[in-house]
Structures are given as structure tokens and as C-alpha cells.
Amino acid sequence: MGLCFSSPSSSILSMPPQYSGKTSSGSGKSSMSQVWEINTESESGSVVNNVKGGSGEFLEVAKLKVFSFGDLKSATKSFKADALIGEGGFGKVYKGWLDEKKLSPTKPGSGIMVAVKKLNPESMQGFHEWQSEINFLGRISHPNLVKLLGYCRDDEEFLLVYEFMPRGSLENHLFRRNTESLSWNTRLKIAIGAARGLAFLHSLEKIVIYRDFKASNILLDGNYNAKISDFGLAKFGPSGEESHVTTRIMGTYGYAAPEYMATGHLYVKSDVYGFGVVLLEMLTGLQALDIKRPARQQNLVEWMKPCLPDKRKLKTIMDFRIEGQYSLKAASQAAQLVLKCLEPDPKNRPSMKDVVETLEGIKAVNNNYNISNKHSTKSTAMHIR
Template sequence: MIIFGCWKMERSESMKARSLVYWKSSSKEKKKGATRFDDQEALATFVRSISMRSGQIKQKKLAEEMLKFGNVKVAAEVFTFRQLAAVTNNFNPDLLLGEGGFGRVYKGHIMSTNQAVAVKQLDRNGVQGHREFLSEVLTLSLVNHPNLVNLIGYCADGHQRILVYEYMSMGSLENHLLDLSPDKKPLDWFTRMKIAKGVAQGLEYLHDIAEPPIIYRDFKPSNILLDEEFNPKLSDFGLAKLGPTGDKQHVSTRVMGTYGYCAPEYARTGQLTTRSDVYSFGVVFLEIISGRRVIDNSRPAGEQNLIVWAAPLFKNRKKFTLMADPKLEGKYPVKGLYQALAVAAMCIQDEASSRPLISDVVTALDYLATP
């Protein structure tokens, strides 16, 4: 707990300042889009069309839940499949950026605006893809923050489900941290702290400023995208969930996410809170510090699980340097390493109530990201 003592007093003022900045930014965006969209009618039409086409009961429930909130703006552009085929040169394999269970992501170029984009084509045969498509469009219509990826548009043409995002030129954090190719330089210490601070600010916005609060639920390095200056943005909101409101302490939901990053109480009970995201952040932060994957079966038996491997080292201050990424070659402030490990250790506490608020983490990282 000592690590947070000197930052907690600053939390209230810094939170107020950040809230004001984001509120003003959001207000400007709303004013900008107000003349172009009849928000509720556009949202209702979009939701009903997707729900009817997919025929999924859970999707309809999600749609009804989202329609309760009056500030939702589906201000993204609507593309036809033919338009996006032109944007990606007929989904040319040479433009493939990545592939996963959701489908494929291509680099594209919109001629009319001279804009590079990332085009995510969801798997047409995946039921989950339809539900995540609806969740992602609606969630990104609720938020506006520099550390959250910007949704430019979508396509719901026939059976096609396609999302169009701003293009992030440096790819994902996973590419620069865990899948580093020989021709790439490893991230230096302060770039790592800058990335951690940015994504923590994104989570802080979702938890404390977005209305209603949003639980991200899929925090991992492959979902953290980087621009040319290594500014990070959270992407892939298909698993995002509206947080508890009123007197509710948690949201009960089916356990989803990526193994190793899920909070233990969520994995056991399906009870989701914002502290579940804090746990996932702690795991990724430990990956950022150590350069190790949370699960790596190529390592010796006692080192395959990052959390299990780190547990005894956390208890001995003399062994803290063993947790620093060897690729850093000792180029980091030792005091900064100790403090970063203290933050990570608090975030991955088994008991959710023992973890810090993400706003406290942001305050700590403000300090650690400053050279």
C-alpha cells in the first residue's frame, strides 16, 4: 500500500481535470454531429436491422439495453460491401494485417478522404461475431477518448459484418513486446511506461467518466494498438459490457476473455466489476515490465505462468531486478522498476477489493512515465 500513499492526495484534483478535458472534448464531438444525425432514430434503425438479420435473442436484449441510454450516437459512416471491397483492393491477401477467431483485418485506403484505415471483416459463420459486432458499434458510439480507437464506419450489408477503424501504423503492443522480430528495437523503459499510462487512462475513462460505466473485459497486448509515436489505443470492444449501476456491485455474465488475463473472481463466479479490468491491466503491466507472456509453454515448468513465476520474487526486494526484461539491458531506473512492480503486484491481488482503482494507477503512472 505504501507505493500509493504519495499519489492518493492528488487523485481528486487530477480526476477533476481529466474529467473536464474529456467532457469538453466529448461535448464538441456531440455538437459537431448533432446536425447530421437524428441519434435515437438512427440508433433504433441500426439496432433493429442487425437484430432481425441475426435472429439472436441475446443480441435483441443487448439492443434493448443500449436503447435505454439517450446519449448514444451511431455517428459512424455506413459503407456498402462493394465500397469496402474497393477500399481493400478486393480484400487483397497482401494487405492482411492480422487474423483471429473474429475474422481478418486488412489495411485499406479511402480515396475520398485520402485516409488509411483498418478494415475488420468478421467471420460470417460465427454467431459470436454478430453479437460482438453489435456490441462494438454501440460501445464505440458511447465513448470519445484519445486512448480508445476511433470507429470510422461499419458495413451490415446482407450477411457481411465489417468494421472500419483508424489505421494504427505501428501495429499492436504484442508485436513490439512479445513477438519482437530481429529487425525491431526493443521498447525502452519510458516508452513502456508511456504505453502503460495511456491504456490506463483509456480504462479510467471507461470506468469513471463514461456514462454508463463500461467494463472492457478483453485487456491484452494484442488489443493495444500503437501509432507512429507509440501512443496507445484500446481496440476490439466486442466483449465490452455495461458496468453495474445504482445499488448493484457487479454484473453477472458468461465468463469470456483470454486465458491468463481474466480476474480470478470473474473466472470463478461470472461476477464482473471494474476491478476485473484492473487485474487484467496488472497482468499486462507485468508483461510490459518483464517482456514475458502471461502463459508461455516454451519456458521451463516453473516459469510457464507469469503470475506463478513472479509470486515468490515479489516477496524479496533483492530479486526485483530479475523481473526486468533482459532486452532492456539494465537501462531503467531501479527505483522506477521497484515502484512499477509494486503497482503491478497490487493490481493482480486475488481479492478484488484489495486492488487499486484505475484512477490511482493512472496517478502512479503519471510519475513513472516521466523521465
């Protein structure tokens, strides 16, 4: 589920269990307040000391503004239809306007634009994700993670307020016909940014496993800088000498790692598998799971994996929209990285730190290709004259 723009087209593997708690007014409906009291520490675990990694930070206490429902109603023009910018399992997402310093409601067109997620009161999945967003994203600061500005809890109303990402999701740019296509250089930039975000989560003293890495959860700012959004399924990773955590299987078909789907064992490198799937989508321009394709081609990994080691076959599966923008060497290196990320055994997958370094190397190779092409074009033009 992206922040603002669209819900993922792939289906969710499973839903969270129903929360226990007292019912309100004898209606049989679980009380949100009671659920909050029971589950406030369910995903956060023990207190985490401030941990700095690169230009990011994991805070011991969330630094978030607590909004009133009235403020957010005012900021979104009473949640009118023309302010609606997306909808997912959590509920609806609206654009709103806030004063940049005070984060108070202001007139449309002044201050800063924000994205306001409004929980569907009937969605217990949504409440779980609302809580998890605050426990994780509310305490994390990094350039490649979407910034959570605050939240609202007002009786049965639960909302989250984020920075607005004007370019929408990577999914939209790759798969929607009416959205601007991405160049090869921009795709590399996005891949590097998203990889840095995951690498940061994996480098924390108390490791965070994102668990639902996919194109719809990568949002883009005005300069196509990638930011990972939606921490509703995030989990703290294994501690000590443990290799994995065991948890209820949740995520999105086509992106979830095979070991996790088979056993419920969640490894840090289960995220690496998801990254490999998204990188394959960026190379091919095709979605991880598409039931409209012929039966043997519906799962992109199963369909494309045999083509990746062969340079001749690789040429035929690369997205036609980026033809002529990359060197075969750079594309081949990217394909090899995809294969490493998709290794069946998580132990054989690279770390996200290694993924970042490899992608930066591929970017350098492609930059040299672009420089060489410019010189070649200039030389040809002079010769023609």
C-alpha cells in the first residue's frame, strides 16, 4: 500500500489476526482504545538506544506532532473527494496543507502539502499498520525513508500525516501508461536510493526487517529521490546469534522471499530478495505478478530468471523504453545482481550494503558509456560536416 497514490495490484498473503479486547457499548466491536493499550509494545519490543547510521537515526522516543482531528479535517477541506489521492487496505489518503513551521492547517497553496492517511474504522489491518508506522517510522530518520510528521487519535478516528511525494510511486512510473516513463539513469538513481534505505534499516543496532519491499512502496520526490514508505509490516530482526524471527506470513505475492512463504522464518536477507524482484521489474518494465499474462509468464521471477545470465537473451527482455540508454556491460552487471539477490538460500544473498556498492559501480559504468556515446556522436557529426 503506497502512501498516496495507489494500492498495490498484487494481493496480500494474509491478514493480521483479530485483536482481542473489550467491546464498546455492548456493540461487539473491539474498542480501539483497548487494543492500543494491549498492543502498544507488540512490534517495538525493548527500548532502542539512539543509533546513527550514515545520515540516518533511530530515536528512542518518537518525535511526532499529535494532531487534532479538527486540524486535519481543516487541512484536507473536510476530506472532500477532490482532496482524495489514493486508497489502500489502511483506508483513504488525502492531500492537505499545513503551515511549514507550526504544522497547523492553512489555505491550499500556502505552506507545505502533506499526505493524510485516514483509517477505515472497520479495518483492523489498518489499525495494526497505523500503530506499526508510529512505532517504526515515527522513530526513524533517513533521507531514503518517507518522513512521518505526526498522527491523530481521536475516539474512533486514527490518522497519519506524511511529507507529500509529488512524483508518486515507482509502480506508477513503471506500469501505468499515462505516467511518465523513467530513463535508465533515473532507474539506477531510484534503485540506489531505495537500497540505501534498506541498508540503513539493516545496519541499526536493533535491526529492522522491512518485510514488504515492492515498487508501490517506493515513493519519489520532485527530483526522483527514492523514499521507502509504509512500515505497517515491519519487524525487528533476530537478536544475538539467532538467524531469523518466526512470524505470521504476510506480504505481497511475487515479492515475498520463498523461505519466508514456506516456513514463516523471516531473515534480514528476506528483504534482499524483495529488492531483487523490484530491480528485475526496473530492468524489464514488467510487474512481478500479472495474471493477465500467459500462465507460464505470470510470475516474473520464474519467467525471467533463466534469461538473466545470457547477454543475448538479456537484450530481448530489457524494457524497450530505455533502449540505447545503457551499455550491455551495465545491464549485464545489473542482471547478475538480480540473480544474487534472488538466491534461494538467504545466506547466499548479498547484504544491502554490498547491493548499494554494486549499484554505484554499475552507475559509474553507465556514466562512462554515456560520456563515450557523446564523444562518438560529436565525432560523427564533425565527420559528416
